[in-house]
Amino acid sequence: MISQKDEAEEELQSTTMALFVFRDNSSLLHQPRDIGIIIDGVEVLNELPSVSAGVAMVFGLCYALNMEYPRGFR
Incomplete structure (x- = not known):
């Protein structure tokens, strides 16, 4: 049986840029x-302390790697 995590990881491999959050259950409490970041299908950061830290890291990585914001996200 394929777990939801495995399905999500397969989906993320074809993603240009993403901030992901894996939960053990569906409760937001x-x-x-x-929590991590995917760039061009590669997990570049994981075990981030919060989603807000992840958002800041995405912008920092775009700046540090001199990347353009993906056209599909504009």
Whole structure:
């Protein structure tokens, strides 16, 4: 049986840029199991402390790597 995490990881491999949040259950009251960033299908950061830290890291990575914001997100 394929878990939801495995399905999500397969989907993220074809993603240009994403901030992901994995939870053990669907309740938003519990802490996420993992928060990370995907760029060109590669997980570049994981185990971030919060979603807001992840958003800041996405912008920092775009600046540091001199990347253009993906056209599909404009």
